[in-house]
Amino acid sequence: MHAIEKILARASGRERVQAGEIVNAKVDVAMIHDLTGPRVADSFATLGAEKVWDKSKIVIIFDHHVPPPTVENAEGQKRLREFIKKYGFINVYDGGTGICHQVLPEKGHVWPGAVVVGTDSHMTTHGAFGAFSTGIGHTEMACVLALGELWFKVPEVLKFNITGKMPQMVMAKDLMLKIASEIGEEGALYKVTEFAGPVIREMSIDGRMVLCNMSVEVGAKASFIEPDEKTLAYIRERTEKSYPPITTDDDYEYEDIIDIDVSNLEPLIAAPHSIANVKSVNELEGVEIDQVLIGTCTGGRMEDLRIAAKILKGHRVNRNTRLIVIPASAEIYLQAVKEGLINTFIEAGAIICPPGCGPCFGGHMGVLAAGEICLSTGNRNFKGRMGSIDSLIYLASPATAAASAIKGRITDPRKYIK
DSSP states (O other): OOHHHHHHHHHTTOSOOOTTOEEEEEOSEEEEETTTHHHHHHHHHHHTOSSOSOGGGEEEEOOSSSSOOSHHHHHHHHHHHHHHHHHTOOEEEOTTSBOHHHHHHHTTOOOTTOEEEESSGGGGGGGGGTOEEEEOOHHHHHHHHHHSEEEEEOOEEEEEEEESOOOTTOOHHHHHHHHHHHHOTTTTTTEEEEEESHHHHHSOHHHHHHHHHGGGGGTOSEEEOOOOHHHHHHHHTTOOOOOOOOOOOTTOOOSEEEEEEOTTOOOEEEOTTOTTOEEEHHHHTTOBOSEEEEOSTTTOSHHHHHHHHHHHTTOOOOTTOEEEEOOSBHHHHHHHHHTTHHHHHHHHTOEEOOSSOGGGGTOSSSOBOTTOEEEESSSOOOTTTTBOTTOEEEEOOHHHHHHHHHHTBOOOGGGGOO
16 A cells, blocks of 8 residues: 555544545544635534534644735625634734744644644645645634544546756756656546655755645646655654554555656746646746746745755845845744844845745735736745735746846746855
């Protein structure tokens, strides 16, 4: 069996499961955020349940619209707070703590072998820690809150074997865009994307989370990286949970294995309006941009801020471009302050926003007007994602974003190798 099958077998009380089967699995962690929380509360009320299944296994995070920019957002958060008070939820992280996909592992709510669900499509992120993690709807979440379990179809597994050596100024985002360009937006539909090989073993936890996060952009139900010492070191610092090692059997037959050598990988960009519309930075170099966003759950971690600050140090943001920097969590924000990165960003002319999703979901703090162009480290670039439906979003790595902010147009970050 694959490790994911073993996780689902354990959670459903079975010896074995295989791809295509339907299983009813017990959930270890359920996450709700402020965007979907009010609808979850409404659905839970409709069920008529009198209590939640296990308050210690439910996590609520305010991250999408913080602070709330509209009366509608404020009213929704008020309803969610009333729901929290009514049922006495204890794992509540208010606005400013950070983006849910960063906060969950930081606060010890993810571990190898766990079954994790959340009302957000990018829950695939937590496959980076060897968990089975997936996004669900608000009605499904209401059932999880009442019962503590949910049915799943056991997915097939698509394995990416990544070899070679990552060139300078090429990051995990570039690798994921390469994968998206090869298999398309539905290339991993309802499958698990597993990332393996020497490049993944060398890759930071930050980089691994980018790959797993964006797996949903190619259709994946979940993602997976086999836990190693890097994983365990991260987890041990954040939780005392015990978990058995989970590995894939040697005779497991993958749905497919795709080999990718990154030795000659270039900085890549997803042009509007598709994650799979990928071009090399040189093909788009010179495209003028109104805004650069360095942040989100695929570009706001320490690794991202460090490389962006390294490029920006001693430079100013172009006078015709605005740069927004949003750390993915308060923990990251504080570390960036300690390392002087925030000083570097401010001195370069950047706007620093509080930890959260920011404009990535079209919420606030940087939405785009009609005709404006943004180069973002986010994970989606479809129409209207960051404001006006008539704006344009290009996706790139933090390195490419920082270099482009200096020039005011899409720029190859390799020009800033020091």
